[in-house]
Amino acid sequence: AAVILQMISLGLGDIAAFPFLQPPDSRGIKDGLDLLAELGAVETRSPSPSKGPNTITPVGKQLTQLPVDPRLARMIVESKKHGVTREVLAITAGLTIQDPRERPLEKRAHADQLHARFVDPTSDFLTLLNLWNYLMEKEKELSGNQFRRLCRSEHLNFLRIREWADLYGQLSRAAKQVHLAVGDPSTNPDGIHKSILAGLLSQLGLRDSAKRDYQGARQVRFVLFPGSALFKKQPAAVMSAELVETSRLFARMNAAGVF
Secondary structure, rough: OOHHHHHHOOOOOOHHOOOOOOOOOHHHHHHHHHHHHOOOEEEEEOOOOOOEEEEEEEEHHHHHOOOOOOHHHHHHHHHHOOHHEEEEHHHHHHHHHOEEOOHHHHHHHHHHHHHHHHOOOHHHHHHHHHHHHHHHHHHHHHOHHHHHHHHHHHEOHHHHHHHHHHHHHHHHHHHHHHHOOOOOOOOOHHHHHHHHHHHOOOOOEEEEEEOEEEHHHHOOOEOOOOOOOOOOOOOOEEEEEEEEEOOOOEEEEEEEEOO
């Protein structure tokens, strides 16, 4: 989707006819265009987005200036409406890196106890934000070496946290190009989730009590990952940022609600 959006913004013509050295699968092109249409990034004058001319929208132009996946970029753009740009930037940056929380086998119980301080029972996204706020507060209080030791003692990967902070800074600078201001900290969970929802419209799930799983878009069925804060509660509806297939299709990053 990101490549297709850039191609449309550059006016490179029909994507299916572009002379790629290794042409992508036509189904992949269709899925990418369907996602961009879902995000409001492109408009088409054809009933099928993969056929006929596609034009980029003002939202699509904003997405091209943010160096993340289009779904995450759409969340950032939406955050302006709700005054939660700082929070959504932190969450989207956190979603692109490997989880900084570590659970060494011999100290798993201790690590889980420490990490439980950040858990929001309704949302893994807010859990991630709670961790970010804690880290930023401690980084201001402590010297560089003290902060590194804190991360080690609390089973947090220092290098991944640095990567998280670097990407947050990069996104903050890019946000200024699309007229987004990173304001003061906000306590608006509804605004945060509405912003996130703008990028996850096709990744909602409704609880099927009979089958004990969730029914998603396009007949996809999934279950909540055991590490999710929502796993024990199994809410009636969820939105999920990531679906990963191992032994089953698991939703790893979730928020509860009626959407």
